[in-house]
Amino acid sequence: MSRVLIIGGGGMVGQKLAARLLNEGLPGHSEPDITLFDVAFPPNGVVGATHKTGNLSRPGVARDLVSERPDFIFHLAAIVSGEAETDFTKGWDINMMSMWHLLEAFRNAHDTSGGSYVPKVVFTSSIAVFGGPFPDKIDDEFLSAPQTSYGAQKAISELMLSDFSRKGFVDGLSLRLPTICVRPGKANLAASSFFSGIIREPLNGKEAILPVESSVRHWHASPRSAAGFLVHAAGLDTARLEGRRALNLPGLSCTVEEQIEALRRIAGQGVVDRIKVKHDPDIIRIVQGWPRDFDPARAVSLGFSAESSFDDIIQTYIAEDLSNVSA
Amino acid sequence: MSRVLIIGGGGMVGQKLAARLLNEGLPGHSEPDITLFDVAFPPNGVVGATHKTGNLSRPGVARDLVSERPDFIFHLAAIVSGEAETDFTKGWDINMMSMWHLLEAFRNAHDTSGGSYVPKVVFTSSIAVFGGPFPDKIDDEFLSAPQTSYGAQKAISELMLSDFSRKGFVDGLSLRLPTICVRPGKANLAASSFFSGIIREPLNGKEAILPVESSVRHWHASPRSAAGFLVHAAGLDTARLEGRRALNLPGLSCTVEEQIEALRRIAGQGVVDRIKVKHDPDIIRIVQGWPRDFDPARAVSLGFSAESSFDDIIQTYIAEDLSNVSA
Numbered sequence: 001m002s003r004v005l006i007i008g009g010g011g012m013v014g015q016k017l018a019a020r021l022l023n024e025g026l027p028g029h030s031e032p033d034i035t036l037f038d039v040a041f042p043p044n045g046v047v048g049a050t051h052k053t054g055n056l057s058r059p060g061v062a063r064d065l066v067s068e069r070p071d072f073i074f075h076l077a078a079i080v081s082g083e084a085e086t087d088f089t090k091g092w093d094i095n096m097m098s099m100w101h102l103l104e105a106f107r108n109a110h111d112t113s114g115g116s117y118v119p120k121v122v123f124t125s126s127i128a129v130f131g132g133p134f135p136d137k138i139d140d141e142f143l144s145a146p147q148t149s150y151g152a153q154k155a156i157s158e159l160m161l162s163d164f165s166r167k168g169f170v171d172g173l174s175l176r177l178p179t180i181c182v183r184p185g186k187a188n189l190a191a192s193s194f195f196s197g198i199i200r201e202p203l204n205g206k207e208a209i210l211p212v213e214s215s216v217r218h219w220h221a222s223p224r225s226a227a228g229f230l231v232h233a234a235g236l237d238t239a240r241l242e243g244r245r246a247l248n249l250p251g252l253s254c255t256v257e258e259q260i261e262a263l264r265r266i267a268g269q270g271v272v273d274r275i276k277v278k279h280d281p282d283i284i285r286i287v288q289g290w291p292r293d294f295d296p297a298r299a300v301s302l303g304f305s306a307e308s309s310f311d312d313i314i315q316t317y318i319a320e321d322l323s324n325v326s327a
Numbered sequence: 328m329s330r331v332l333i334i335g336g337g338g339m340v341g342q343k344l345a346a347r348l349l350n351e352g353l354p355g356h357s358e359p360d361i362t363l364f365d366v367a368f369p370p371n372g373v374v375g376a377t378h379k380t381g382n383l384s385r386p387g388v389a390r391d392l393v394s395e396r397p398d399f400i401f402h403l404a405a406i407v408s409g410e411a412e413t414d415f416t417k418g419w420d421i422n423m424m425s426m427w428h429l430l431e432a433f434r435n436a437h438d439t440s441g442g443s444y445v446p447k448v449v450f451t452s453s454i455a456v457f458g459g460p461f462p463d464k465i466d467d468e469f470l471s472a473p474q475t476s477y478g479a480q481k482a483i484s485e486l487m488l489s490d491f492s493r494k495g496f497v498d499g500l501s502l503r504l505p506t507i508c509v510r511p512g513k514a515n516l517a518a519s520s521f522f523s524g525i526i527r528e529p530l531n532g533k534e535a536i537l538p539v540e541s542s543v544r545h546w547h548a549s550p551r552s553a554a555g556f557l558v559h560a561a562g563l564d565t566a567r568l569e570g571r572r573a574l575n576l577p578g579l580s581c582t583v584e585e586q587i588e589a590l591r592r593i594a595g596q597g598v599v600d601r602i603k604v605k606h607d608p609d610i611i612r613i614v615q616g617w618p619r620d621f622d623p624a625r626a627v628s629l630g631f632s633a634e635s636s637f638d639d640i641i642q643t644y645i646a647e648d649l650s651n652v653s654a
Contacts, residue, residue: 088494131570143468145489145571152490156483162472163479167415243458244472 002029005070007056007102008077009036010045012183013124016227017074018046026072027235037065038077042185056098062105069109072234075102075123080190081150081286088149095153099123103160107169121161121172122233124226125246127219129155129176130291137295140248147289158246165245171238175229178221178251178306181313184321191286195220198256199263199314202274203322211280214257217292221251221306222316232304240302250306252313253293262310266318329356332397334383334429335404336363337372339510340451343554344401345373353399354562364392365404369512383425389432396436399561402429402450407517408477408613415476422480426450430487434496448488448499449560451553452573454546456482456503457618464622467575474616485573492572498565502556505548505578505633508640511648518613522547525583526590526641529601530649538607541584544619548578548633549643559631567629577633579640580620589637593645 004021008014014036021034034049041051054061056077077098078084084091110117128151129144146152154176161172183196194211195218201208221229229249238245254262264272296304307313331348335341341363348361361376368378381388383404404425405411411418437444455478456471473479481503488499510523521538522545528535548556556576565572581589591599623631634640 141470143470143571144486145573146486147493147570149490149494152486156486159471159473159479159483159486163476166474167476243474246472 002026002032002072003068003070004032004034004072004074005037005065005068006034006049006074006076007037007065008075008124009049009051010038010041011076012185013180013223013226013230014038014074014076015042015045016223017076017230018049020227020231022046022048024231026231029072032072035068035070056102057093062098062101063108066102066105066109069113069117069119071119073119073121074230074234075099075121078124078154079150080188081126081128081148082189082191082193084150084153085148085191085286091149091153095150096156099157099160103164103170107164110169115168118168118171120234121165121170122230123157123161123172123174124230125154125158125174125176126151127176127178127248127291127294129158129246131289134291137293138248138291139295140298148286162243162245165238166243172245173233173236173238173241174246175233176246176248177226177229178219178249180223180226181220182317182321183223184317191283192218192290194283195256195259198275199259199317202263202271203267203314203318206274208275210256210275210277211283212256212287213279213284214260215255216287217253217255218287219251219253219291219294220310220313221249222313224316224320225251225306229304229306236302244298247299247302247304248294248296249299250296250304251294252307252310254310259310262314266311266314329353329359329399330395330397331359331361331399331401332364332392332395333361333401333403334364334392335402335451336376336378337365337368338403339512340507340550340553340557341365341401341403342369342372343550344403344557345376347554347558349373349375351558353558356398359399362395362397383429384420389425389428390435393429393432393436396440396444396446398446400446400448401557401561402426402448405451405481406477407515408453408455408475409516409518409520411477411480412475412518412613418476418480422477423483426484426487430491430497434491437496442495445495445498447561448492448497449557450484450488450499450501451557452481452485452501452503453478454503454505454575454618454621456485456573458616461618464620465575465618466622467625475613489570489572492565493570499572500560500563500565500568501573502560503573503575504553504556505546505576507550507553508547509644509648510550511644518610519545519617521610522583522586525602526586526644529590529598530594530641530645533601535602537583537602537604538610539583539614540606540611541587541604542582543614544580544582545614546578546580546618546621547637547640548576549640551643551647552578552633556631556633563629571625574626574629574631575621575623576626577623577631578621579634579637581637586637589641593638593641
């Protein structure tokens with residue numbers, strides 16, 4: 001039986017992925033043995049998987065996780081962008097050093113196995129690896145020049161994973177996820193949190209704060225698409241990546257204004273009226289440094305797909321998550 | 328008086344830089360106090376600077392170096408590409424972790440100073456941060472997708488230095504040096520060593536091995552240009568970098584055949600006859616993954632300059648280094 005380890009399995013995307021794997025398995029692996037690892041888990045989270053609690057940055061934790069020789073590892077754990085910007089030490093510790101310790105644990109297990117153990121590692125990177133000035137659409141050969149600590153830490157983790165993969169210790173790839181929208185649950189410390197908040201809160205009868213101009217353009221995909229990216233990556237033959245193991249994923253480019261128009265079409269003006277504008281200079285500054293649109297030709301040719309309208313993204317939220325919320 | 332620290336000051340470029348600084352100083356700093364740090368120094372190296380011996384990867388060494396509050400730090404120390412490829416642990420330890428410990432030592436000194444200590448840090452990166460397939464000329468927005476451990480370690484060091492600089496702990500920039508040619512002295516473990524060897528050895532009456540096809544195209548600059556790049560970088564206002572603190576430097580693109588033609592023009596057929604072809608699959612494979620030509624528009628606009636012909640590069644070697652060799 002295949003073993004799957006989801007590091008960061010208590011987070012929103014980790015839970016979506018776990019639920020999907022419990023239902024559908026992985027391509028060619030119908031009933032995997034699933035372990036979720038995280039610092040904490042939500043009270044009403046998925047059941048049917050093994051839960052382990054711990055902190056990846058502590059000595060020995062990576063080696064302990066790897067000792068069970070998981071075949072597929074999804075590494076989703078991170079300090080989010082806003083917190084990595086305010087807590088410099090914590091961001092580098094969790095977002096970079098933990099990746100290093102994890103890869104060293106894999107290399108050790110590979111060596112101990114006589115070279116037979118080469119797990120598949122799917123790492124969730126981010127479009128925060130890019131920094132402006134940007135072309136109208138970012139193509140697959142555009143430089144990574146991050147303008148946040150979070151982006152730098154993700155870019156570094158990609159480079160480590162690529163080199164450990166090139167050497168044959170693991171078989172890894174990095175997925176530069178669009179901003180995930182609409183995130184269910186509560187706002188988090190990510191500077192991008194409002195992109196979900198302005199849809200989620202009004203649909204749940206609550207006020208939402210819009211901290212930026214409505215002309216801000218951004219790059220989105222739903223939680224359902226995120227889980228789909230991860231499953232597709234796990235089944236992908238990485239020889240097709242030809243040594244470039246970080247991928248810009250498909251998504252939807254739209255403005256905040258277009259997000260609000262979609263919300264109006266689906267839920268009406270009364271719901272839209274719950275959005276209050278209150279500009280936040282810190283968030284405006286961070287978001288200004290983020291990409292707005294992509295031409296993700298490689299990922300599309302490799303079979304990754306996402307939503308094609310923001311209406312679809314809202315409908316996905318309503319179908320999958322709205323009923324779960326206790327308003 | 329300004330303090331200058333050259334980490335890797337015992338190496339070839341470090342010695343060239345030290346000699347230049349002892350003669351000319353830095354822009355605006357005519358007689359700096361110069362400290363060279365390295366694991367070892369050449370027997371007939373520069374005099375007039377303080378020499379310190381040590382290993383940057385040992386605990387406390389970075390902090391000790393930083394405790395003297397150098398104003399300008401040139402960080403040139405590295406495990407070269409060939410050795411980083413065969414000794415994975417050593418390469419990551421010296422080329423990545425030492426950079427991390429050094430930056431953390433600077434951050435600590437910055438905090439201890441109440442924020443007033445913000446040293447200028449000039450880091451020698453490499454065109455090995457790039458990996459194929461390449462466009463005809465690599466421009467300033469081309470992605471970093473290294474295909475060697477050395478290249479990954481250099482790319483990661485750039486990202487760290489950029490983020491520590493963005494946060495104001497240091498004022499850093501990374502120079503992606505062309506392959507330095509003609510290197511004086513002996514061959515080293517860099518896979519690029521032969522680009523110098525096929526010029527240097529014949530000029531010194533010795534046989535040289537050419538391990539690749541003569542059609543191989545590569546990107547070169549002389550040791551004199553390398554020292555010039557470093558001095559220019561130390562005097563550069565990094566606000567002009569607009570947040571992109573890694574620069575592709577100017578150089579000369581030519582084939583091995585063109586190198587040999589220049590040698591024939593300058594030194595004659597008898598000297599060229601000392602080059603023996605003996606293909607090495609490992610070196611061929613590594614060199615195939617390297618860039619061949621650049622359009623370094625940003626660096627040129629910032630005032631960096633290099634040779635415009637391989638004849639000039641050979642003449643620089645003859646003028647500066649040939650007489651120093653005991654053939």
